[in-house]
Amino acid sequence: MKSVPYYTAFAAIAAGVLATTTPGGFSTRCSGLVQSFHPDQQTTVLVAEFLAKGSNFTDPISHPSCVGGFTGGSILADVCRLRLNVSTSSTSSVIIEAWMPANWQQKGRRFAMTGNGGLAGCIPFDDLNFISSLGFATAGHNNGHDGDTGVPFFNRPEVVKDFAYRALLTATKVGKKAVKQLYSQNLKKSYFLGCSSGGRQGLKAAQDFPEEYDGIIAGAAGNNWNNLMSSFSYYWKFVANGNNPPILSAEQWVEWRDEAIRQCDQIDGVRDLVIEDPRKCNLRPESRLCAPGKSWASNKCFTSAQVTFLRNLYEPFYGNNGTFLFPGFGPGDETITSLWFAPTAPQYTVDWYRYALLNDETWTVEANFDLDAVDNANRIDPYNISTYKDLSKLKASGHKLLTYHGLADGLLSYEGSDRYYESIVRRMGLPSTQLDSFYRYFPIAGMGHCATGNGAWYIGAANQYSGAPATTTETEGGVLMSMVKWVEQGIPPERITGRGFTADGKLASTKDHCKWPLQNKYLGGNPNRRSSWGCS
Structure with missing residues (x-):
C-alpha cells in the first residue's frame, strides 16, 4: 500500500x-x-x-x-x-x-521505539x-x-x-x-517502551533481538499470547455461559468492583481505595448472595448463579489434563473486566482463531471453541507469538529489561507478569539478586491496564500521556527516565515513583513502588505521601 x-x-x-x-x-x-x-x-x-x-x-x-x-x-x-x-x-x-x-x-542523542x-x-x-x-x-x-x-x-x-x-x-x-x-x-543509546501488546513486543525483543535496545521497558505484557487470546473466550463461554442473557448488568459490575475493594482495601492497614497486594485478597462473593425472597432490585444482592460466576472469574484457566493455561482475572477494576463479557464473543479471540491460526472465516466461539482448539492454537504458535522464552540473549548482550504491571489491571491480570518473572528465575537458575543486573520487575499498586486507577498510577510510561492531567508530564523516577539512569549512569532502579490524581486533575498522591519480590509496606502517616511507604 x-x-x-x-x-x-x-x-x-x-x-x-x-x-x-x-x-x-x-x-x-x-x-x-x-x-x-x-x-x-x-x-x-x-x-x-x-x-x-x-x-x-x-x-x-x-x-x-x-x-x-x-x-x-x-x-x-x-x-x-x-x-x-x-x-x-x-x-x-x-x-x-x-x-x-x-x-x-x-538531549543525549537517544532513540526510542514505541509499542502497540x-x-x-x-x-x-x-x-x-x-x-x-x-x-x-x-x-x-x-x-x-x-x-x-x-x-x-x-x-x-x-x-x-x-x-x-x-x-x-x-x-x-x-x-x-x-x-x-x-x-x-x-x-548514542536506544530504548523500547510499550504496554499490553506493546509489552509482549518488548519481551519479544528482549528474548530474540536484545542487541537493538540498550534498555527495554515492557508493561502489562500480553505474552503467553495464544492462551491469553483463548482465555477471553473460555471465561465468556464456559464461566459466563455465553453471557446471554448478560451475567451481570453494568450497575452490578460497578457494585461488585466497589465490594471487592471494600473487602480487600485494608489488608495493608490503610483505607485508600487501593488493594495494595491483591495476592493476599481472598474475595468472598457469597457475602452478597441474595437471601430467599430478596433480589437485586430490593437488596442489591446477587443470585446464586452470579455468585458462582464471580468466584470462578478469579480462578485460573486450565486445559486438557488439568494443564495450567492462564491466570484468572485480578480484583480492583472489574468494570474493565466487564468488557470481555459483551453479548457477543470476544472479538480478539474470534479474529485470532479465524484469520491468524486457521484461515477459516466460519469459525465461531459458540460452535468451535473448546480445550482441543486451545491445544491446537498452542501447537501452531505462529512465529513463536507465545513469547515465553528465557532471557539468555538479553543477559549476554549486557542490556536491560524493566517490566511493570498494574495490580488493579482488570483486563489482563498482573499474575501473568508474576509468573513470567518466576519462570525466568527457574529457567535460568538465577535468584533475584542475580537477575537484578539485567532484569527488574515492578508491580504498580492501584494502576489499571497500562494507565489510570485509584492509586499512584502515572509512572511516565507508554500509553499514559493521554490519560494524565495536562498539567503534568513529570517523568522523574518513572520507568523511562529510571531506565535511562540505569543504562547511562549505571544506577539501577530500586523503586519506581508513581503519581495519582484527583478527578479534576490535581496531584493527589506520590508513592514509590517496590521492586519485586519486595512489597510495599504502609509505615503510617498520610498514605498520599512517599514517606509513608517502604519496601519489605
Whole structure:
C-alpha cells in the first residue's frame, strides 16, 4: 500500500520561514528527507514535514477501530515528522512514523521505539508526541496492518509474521537509519517502551533481538499470547455461559468492583481505595448472595448463579489434563473486566482463531471453541507469538529489561507478569539478586491496564500521556527516565515513583513502588505521601 509524498501548507511555510528559527535549518533538512532518505529499495518516504511546538496535528489513521487516535491536543516540541512505507515481503509492508526533535543532540542523542496495543495496527501518536518532547528521536509503526483487528491476517502469513515480530524489528532498524540521516550523527543509546501488546513486543525483543535496545521497558505484557487470546473466550463461554442473557448488568459490575475493594482495601492497614497486594485478597462473593425472597432490585444482592460466576472469574484457566493455561482475572477494576463479557464473543479471540491460526472465516466461539482448539492454537504458535522464552540473549548482550504491571489491571491480570518473572528465575537458575543486573520487575499498586486507577498510577510510561492531567508530564523516577539512569549512569532502579490524581486533575498522591519480590509496606502517616511507604 503506497502513496505519493505530500506536503501540508504548514510544512511548506515551515521550510521557507522557520528554517531560520530552528537549529541549523532543521525544518529544511527535515523536508529534504523526501529526496535524501533512500536507505533501500523497500523503503518509500510518504511524508517529511516540520511540526512546530504548539501546532495542531491531524491523525492520518482513519481506521474506525483505532479508537482515540491523537488525543494529545497539540505538538509538544519542534519535531521532524517522517512517515514511511517499508515492504517486508512481496505481500506485506509496515507503515512507520518517526518524530525527531530539533533538540536531539542536546538531549543525549537517544532513540526510542514505541509499542502497540490490542491486535496492534494503530500507531501510538500520543506516545510519539510525548516521548519526542523529552528529546528522544521516537518511532512507531502499524505492525504491518491498519486497525485493531485481525482481518488483515486472513490467508496472509507474512502479515502475521510482521505482527509477531518483524514489523517491530524493521521499524527499529529503519528508524535508526532515519535518525542518522537527519542529524548526520550516530545515536548514542536506544530504548523500547510499550504496554499490553506493546509489552509482549518488548519481551519479544528482549528474548530474540536484545542487541537493538540498550534498555527495554515492557508493561502489562500480553505474552503467553495464544492462551491469553483463548482465555477471553473460555471465561465468556464456559464461566459466563455465553453471557446471554448478560451475567451481570453494568450497575452490578460497578457494585461488585466497589465490594471487592471494600473487602480487600485494608489488608495493608490503610483505607485508600487501593488493594495494595491483591495476592493476599481472598474475595468472598457469597457475602452478597441474595437471601430467599430478596433480589437485586430490593437488596442489591446477587443470585446464586452470579455468585458462582464471580468466584470462578478469579480462578485460573486450565486445559486438557488439568494443564495450567492462564491466570484468572485480578480484583480492583472489574468494570474493565466487564468488557470481555459483551453479548457477543470476544472479538480478539474470534479474529485470532479465524484469520491468524486457521484461515477459516466460519469459525465461531459458540460452535468451535473448546480445550482441543486451545491445544491446537498452542501447537501452531505462529512465529513463536507465545513469547515465553528465557532471557539468555538479553543477559549476554549486557542490556536491560524493566517490566511493570498494574495490580488493579482488570483486563489482563498482573499474575501473568508474576509468573513470567518466576519462570525466568527457574529457567535460568538465577535468584533475584542475580537477575537484578539485567532484569527488574515492578508491580504498580492501584494502576489499571497500562494507565489510570485509584492509586499512584502515572509512572511516565507508554500509553499514559493521554490519560494524565495536562498539567503534568513529570517523568522523574518513572520507568523511562529510571531506565535511562540505569543504562547511562549505571544506577539501577530500586523503586519506581508513581503519581495519582484527583478527578479534576490535581496531584493527589506520590508513592514509590517496590521492586519485586519486595512489597510495599504502609509505615503510617498520610498514605498520599512517599514517606509513608517502604519496601519489605
